[in-house]
Amino acid sequence: MNFDRSLGEFEQIVLLAILRLGDEAYGVTILSEIAARTGRNPSPGALYTTLHRMEDKGLVTFRDGSPTPERGGRAKRFVTVTREGRNALASAQSAYRSLLEGLDLLPNPINRIRVPHVSLLRHGFGATNV
């Protein structure tokens, strides 16, 4: 695995959530998606530091949306996963799959083993999309 593009667990969760949300991915929706899919409630601060770090690494890019009144007239900042981000995620996921392969722990590992981001993966998002 490339050292420069290795991903932490939370980075993978955030990238998967962004990919699932598509064009609607910004801070609030990413937090909601992670909470809904994984049962975790990460703090906004943790999400922003991760997003900023991934932006510096070139894994995600941002685009400004329109200002809205419920945000005090501030624009949403939508996130998109770059090709580098997709490659890094695919690499990390293949490492997980490789480690799971051949383990006779449960009948269907992808549904049962408690891989942290498995619930983000199993609802239609597969390696082919990465």
Added chain:
Amino acid sequence: MSKPLSESVLARLTDPTRAAAIIGDLEELAATRSRLWFWTTYVGTLILLGWRTPVALVCSAVCMSRMAIALTKLKITLMHHGGSWIYARTHPQTSSFTWIFCWFMVRALSFALPFVLIRFGLRNRLTQLACALLLITLPIYMLGPLPGELSTILCVLAIAAAFLLPPWRRPMIVLAATCIPVVAMNPLFHLWFLYAIHIKQIPIAVFTWGSRYPATHFLYEMTAFLLAAIVCSYLYRRLLPHRSVIA
């Protein structure tokens, strides 16, 4: 009222675009929660985004003072074991330049390297540049005159190359600007000391160890370190923007 203030404080730690988006998100989330939630989350976000700078400042100040003590001990050891070249007895002109240049470089980089390492991480060009320059400069403290002078030449060439090569130019500017307050501190302090003794006729006893001297020295050092940290953070934001383009 307090919104612009909260946003401007956050903008100091990141940038105005990011700060506006974060505050916007917190406002949106707070609509279904409470103002207490907004402020506690805001403070948590501030800490998470800003902890690196004060920690880097303290660590680099400690590292520099430790390094100064270690290098002074090494210098004394070398002098007692035939290291007369340190005082330029063999090649007066070049060795003096070598010694002064490397002394300033090591002094500045022993502050700058830990600071940028903690603040920006090992993969950052600024950290890599500081690390390379320190490694090139260190031999003057450990080896004989020839390697010492060779390391000076290499260091000058590395600095020139960094200024000439586009990917390294901006990191070099930020690093140089960070180092200037650190290296300027020492001569400025001694000039002020001479001024106080000879012009203002302040008794030397006032500045001796155990009296005000350590406190004054500490104050000068902390001012220089703080200035270097501010310059580094400001120039980094201005000259080394994020890779992504905001559409």
